[in-house]
């Protein structure tokens with residue numbers, strides 16, 4: 013530990029010396045720019061009501077470029093900051109994923125120096141050589157890396173800024189190794205005007221209204237798929253979630269938009285309930301955070317993820333209802349593929365007991381995972397599936413995955429960040445701002461649901477101008 017501590021303090025000293033110096037280059041590790049692919053592949057899911065078989069396995073997928081890295085790479089290049097990919101053995105595989113090869117000024121690979129064996133983690137010399145290939149000193153460069161070994165190599169190499177990307181809940185390991193900044197996804201990183209990397213928080217997201225020209229330019233000439241969260245996006249957050257009903261003006265706005273382009277409602281709500289809450293023809297509904305997807309008009313067969321988890325969800329629901337019986341103000345909302353425990357009306361003193369009951373249910377059912385939202389904690393099947401994968405699945409299924417189409421996503425909560433991440437650098441994401449201080453991957457922000465409605469009118473006008481009702485056809 014002492015050695016780690018010394019290493020960290022000398023690294024801190026070097027970083028302090030480098031502080032204020034604008035970055036001249038950013039070096040990326042392979043795990044930051046490419047990852048497992050195609051959980052959403054339209055052919056890879058069983059139809060609703062059928063238990064998945066071995067053919068549905070999500071393993072052994074080839075890597076895909078991670079969109080958050082695409083956006084950051086483009087931003088860096090536009091600002092004249094050098095970019096490089098380093099890898100002890102995997103660079104070729106990463107570049108072969110497509111969409112990435114033109115975005116690096118240098119690619120360094122050295123399989124002889126691999127310390128991490130198959131994981132392809134680098135040593136300090138490889139990083140220093142990579143910086144030197146770009147003509148910059150390590151102190152003038154940042155390293156963005158997903159492994160603790162890579163972060164430690166960057167510390168030893170004396171790099172000016174070291175960013176850990178925490179893909180597997182290992183943020184503490186990355187910090188302990190010396191990362192000065194840890195993010196969940198490179199989509200949360202921005203280059204500041206002073207040319208350092210910073211986390212984009214909700215308060216710092218640029219307002220959509222101040223960037224209308226950029227938004228129009230991003231969508232120009234492309235068929236639109238607009239995905240909308242429900243609570244907090246189409247309806248204001250209210251004390252009792254059961255009373256979050258869609259206002260007529262918003263309903264009419266969604267209906268008008270759905271006549272001009274493809275629209276999907278992507279919500280944590282149960283699918284059957286969501287269809288009643290949003291009575292609009294011609295839209296796609298994704299309920300239970302995307303675990304169940306159906307078209308309002310039945311134009312494609314509904315799909316479900318996690319059918320094999322239903323008995324476990326039933327048992328956990330029973331146990332939770334019993335364990336929470338003594339806590340006033342809570343409400344347990346069972347959705348087909350999720351159990352939501354709402355606590356907006358629970359006394360703060362009772363919150364620890366509520367979270368303890370949820371933790372106990374998760375220990376008893378380790379195949380379920382915890383999902384967090386605004387004053388709600390959920391138990392869901394622990395599958396590589398979320399709103400982001402659901403949005404990619406819908407885009408692919410409806411024919412909007414091609415370059416002549418764009419997916420737009422509006423949402424307000426933590427679960428929407430999954431969609432913001434997968435659309436970074438490819439589609440357009442708009443967050444409904446709140447007082448939360450969380451990091452966000454969204455491109456732009458609007459203030460509230462009233463501004464969401466205005467933004468839907470804008471999207472409708474853009475869709476109408478470039479093809480009208482036919483614009484939604486695949």
Ligand SMILES: [Mg+2]
Pocket residue numbers: 241242243244245423424425
């Ligand atoms: Mg929401």
